[in-house]
Amino acid sequence: MPTYISAVFNKDTRTVEFTADNGDKLIRSGGSLAWLLNNPGNLRPGGKYAKMIGQADTKSGKFAIFPTAEDGRAEKRALLRRKYNDMTLYNAMHTYAPESENDTAAYLAYVRKRSGATDQTVIKDMTDEQFNGMIAAMEQYEGFNAKPETRKERIVHATQVTLSDGARPMPATPVIVRSSNTGEKKVTTNEHGALPTFITRQPGEVIELFLEESGKIGSRIGQFALQQASASLVFARNMMTVGGNSQPHTPTQPSKEKRTPLRYVVQPGDTLASIASRFKTSVDDLVSNNHIRNRNRIYPGHVVWIYGKAPADAANDGAPATPTRSRQASYSVRSGDTLSRIADRHHTSVDALMAANPSISNANRINPGQKITLPVGVEAVPPSAAGSSRRAGNSGNPQTSDRPSLVKPPPETPAAAVRPPASVQARDTRSREGEGHPIAIIPFSQKRAPWVEHAYAQARKWAGKKEAEISRTINFHSELGYGKQFTTLAGSSNAWCASFVNWCLRTAGYAISSPHPYRARSFAADTTRFSQIDEPVFGAVALVGTSHVGFVYAMDRGRPVLLGGNQSDQINFVRFNPATLRYYVPKSYLPFAQKELKETKLDELAATDLNAALGIVVAKKAGDNTR
Structure with a gap:
């Protein structure tokens, strides 16, 4: 049976669209609101509901949406134990169903009669029969089973x-x-x-x-x-x-032109000598231009500049400095738009849009011409992306x-060219240092896990600093649009390993996991954007059990080394037992990963050496844990 992983409520039609992990959609309408949302207790969003997959903004306010009615019941039980356990039944009911919104006296009398408890019975002292009777009575009173004849799915x-x-x-x-x-x-x-x-x-x-x-x-x-x-x-x-333009054959006066600095991301297996040989330069120049301390130690993800120093307007590449915030694009609401449609079009969530637009108080009330700020890292999709029919066509929402x-496999006929990024533009030069036949030096296309350079830059930048200090400058939860739920990286309730991984992926231009990108297990659940592979490859997202995630970086004595965040409250390198790991890659990267599995082995690098190279002192936790 499929598991539902996200849900969107349409206020105008009073329908809910549940999306399953296998891609199916359940369209539900009619019945009571509690049934419609799988929310027997009519729980409001904002609490720590691990199983909540969406929220409904209704005429009666906002309510949580759960995958199944039993999930909703489980969250109701957990809430009563968590928040009301030390209260008497009388106090609990007056808090849970305040008189300003309910006929609390009638509600209390109904629960009291069905549970067999008294007004002064403390919730934690109830028998199982009394507690279950209270849950059943509240579900019945909330109207879960009302209007069964109108239910449609x-x-x-x-x-x-x-x-x-x-x-x-x-x-x-x-x-x-x-x-x-x-x-x-x-x-x-x-x-x-x-x-x-x-x-x-x-x-x-x-x-x-x-x-x-x-x-x-x-x-x-x-x-x-x-x-x-x-x-x-x-x-x-x-x-x-x-594309590359070669110079005319045999120039009248050969000259050694100064070559434009080229940005290069170190790949697995690279050394300064191999890079220098590939690009016809010297190790000494690479060391000098990039302020490299140890010419014998350079690691994947490190950015080096070839043919000169980094231009003044080049990216920081991880040097310790205050980063600039990611640019946020905007979208102009058009006639017929809803937040749900805008979220689908841009592959984000209604919650993330609401978080990026505090001025929007009602998710069902937006107006044509209104400017919507998109979450950090989400690019605006042009109107043409919605598609224009030549004849009546078949289209659907994401x-x-x-x-x-x-x-x-690629067809025999090559497709139209897509302009490559600056890092793979051909550069013109001549053989024999400017004498003889013209040639075009074409740098290697750097397709291998381009998100790793961003993870490495952050590890290099923070050099072992703890999450509390990192939070003063950047909150990876907030960067994804979840800053209201997680105001800091610090603390056991704000695990940020998944948000860090998704931030790196998004920065590199890849889709992030959905619907909960701040949860490690979201990579396993999101089978639209991510594919599981059998063995580790460089840059693969490694899921540790269901509660931690990082990037595969190397092997250390038979165990994968993960580069990740929230490891000892830091960004660092840690060895993990392969028996606990599952591996995922973005769908669009899968063909390259499959080729890597056949042709390329991971570098053998010790986690201790990797941390030491960046000045990271791993702070162990109780029980020698790293998380």
């Missing part, structure tokens, strides 16, 4: 398609969708390379995808059929091309799925 299946260059998502890519049933329409991938979700209305409907080139149908990407089951597909294409990813 239906399940729909969805297919999510992501376009990848083999390692990176292909954002803002115009695509022509041709349906065997509904004709053609134009759509555009979002910032994470995902197309709008396809809803199965007629099983067997064939969908063909083509790149749009100069406003016309171009190279064929592939095809698939919509099934009576949800699916998540990745179409991998080698879209990276590098959904989730966990069917096995189907990675399609």
Whole structure:
């Protein structure tokens, strides 16, 4: 049976859309509000409800949404034990159902009669029979079972398609969708390379995808059929091309031109000597330009500049300094928009949008022309991304799925070129140091786990500083839009390992886990954006049990070394028992990861040496724990 991992309430239609871990959607309407939301106790959001998957902004205020009614009951029991355990039944009911909102006397009398307890019975002293009787009475009084004849439910299946260059998502890519049933329409991938979700209305409907080139149908990407089951597909294409202009043959007066500094991220297996050889420079120049203390020790993720020092406007790359906050994009509300639709379009959540826009008090009240600030790291999707039909088409809202990813090989016909980032632009020069035939030096495309450089930069920047000090400058929860729930990184109730991992992924241009990016287990639950792999590769997200997460960095005597946050309240390197680990990569990175599994081994590096190189002194906790 599928597990529901997120839910969205539509106030206008009084419906709830539950999204399952396999991508299916349950559309529910009618019945009582308590039944509709799987919330028998009518619990309000804001409490520490581990199983809450959404919230409903109703005419009666906000209420939590749970995956199942039993989950709602379990949270109700936990709340009563946590908050009301030392109260008498009389005081508990007057606190739980205040007279300003309820007929508290009638409510109390009903619970008293059904539970067999008295007004002065203390909750913690109740027998199991009395406690369960109280729970059942409250559920009945709250109206969970009311209006059963109006209840309606239906399940729909969805297919999510992501376009990848083999390692990176292909954002803002115009695509022509041709349906065997509904004709053609134009759509555009979002910032994470995902197309709008396809809803199965007629099983067997064939969908063909083509790149749009100069406003016309171009190279064929592939095809698939919509099934009576949800699916998540990745179409991998080698879209990276590098252009380089060579100089004229045999110049009249050869000269040694000063080459523009090139930013390079150290890869596993690199040494300064190998980098110098690859780029026709010297180790001495690399050491001098990058202030490297030990020419024999350089680690993956470290940024070095080749052919000169870093430009004045270059990124800090982790040197200890106050970072600038990530830019926040904005979105102008259009007619017909809702916060839910805006969140779906930008692959974020209503909660994150509300957190980024404190002025919005009602999630169901936004107006055309209103400016919405998007959460940090979320890019605005242009209006054209919503798609414009040539003929009546089949479109759907983004959904989730966990069917096995189907990675399609690149077609024989190459696709249109996508301009590579500056780090892979070709540079023109000549053979024999400026004499003879012109050549174009093309730097290696750095596709390998580009998010690791951001994790390494943070480890280097903070050099063992504790979470309380890090919080004064950056709160990774807040960066993802959850600053109201987690105002600091410090403390046992604010675990930030998952938020750190997601921050690094988002900074590198990849999608973050959903629906709860601050939870480690969200990477296992989000089978739309992440795929599980059998063995570790460099940069893979490693889930430790269900409560911790970090990036695979190296091997240390047979055990993976994870680079992560919230390890001894720091950002550092720690060895973990492989028996406790599961590995995940972004869907768009899966083809590259599969190639890595066949061809590349992890570096053998000791966690103690890695920490020492960055000046990190790992502070052990009680019982020699690191978390």
